Amino acid sequence: MSHTISVLVENKFGVLARISGIFAARGFNIESLTAGETNDPSISIIKIVIKEDNLIIEQIAKQLKKLVDVIKIIDCNDDNYI
Numbered sequence: 001m002s003h004t005i006s007v008l009v010e011n012k013f014g015v016l017a018r019i020s021g022i023f024a025a026r027g028f029n030i031e032s033l034t035a036g037e038t039n040d041p042s043i044s045i046i047k048i049v050i051k052e053d054n055l056i057i058e059q060i061a062k063q064l065k066k067l068v069d070v071i072k073i074i075d076c077n078d079d080n081y082i
Contacts, residue, residue, distance in 0.1 A: 001051065001052075001053065001077075002031065002049060002050070002051050003049070003050055003051075003052065003057050003075060003076075003077050004047060004048070004049050004075075004076040004077060005047070005048045005049075005050070005057070005060070005061070005073065005074070005075055005076065006045060006046070006047050006048075006073070006074040006076055007019065007045070007046045007047075007048065007064060007070060007072070007073050007074075008038075008043055008044075008045055008070070008071040008072040008073075008074075009043070009044050009045075009046060009067075009069050009070050009071060010042065010043065010044075010069040010071065011037060011041060011042050011043055011044040012069055015044070015067075015069045016035055016046065018067060018069070019046060019048075019064065019067065019070075020033070022060065022063050022064060022067075023048075023050070023060070026060075026063075028050060028052060028056070028060065029050065029051070030048055030049070030050055031049040031050055031051055032047075032048070032049035033046065033047070033048050033049075034046070034047045035047075043071065047076075057075060061073050061075070
C-alpha cells in the first residue's frame with residue numbers, strides 16, 4: 001500500500017539528505033519526494049510517498065522523530081486530505 005508522509009522540518013542545510021539517508025540505510029524505496037519552503041521561511045515541508053505496510057511506516061516515523069531538525073510528522077493516509 002502506498003503511504004504519503006508529510007514532514008515539517010527546519011529549513012537548514014543537509015536536512016533533506018539526513019531524511020533520505022534514513023530510508024536508504026534501511027533499504028526502503030522512495031516512490032516520490034517533494035520539498036519546499038512554507039509561508040515561514042525557517043520551516044520547510046517534505047512530502048514522501050513510499051510503498052510499505054503500516055508497521056514499517058511506524059518504524060520510519062519513530063526514526064524521523066529522532067532527528068533534531070524534524071518538527072512534525074503527518075501520515076496523510078490516516079485522514080482525508082485534499
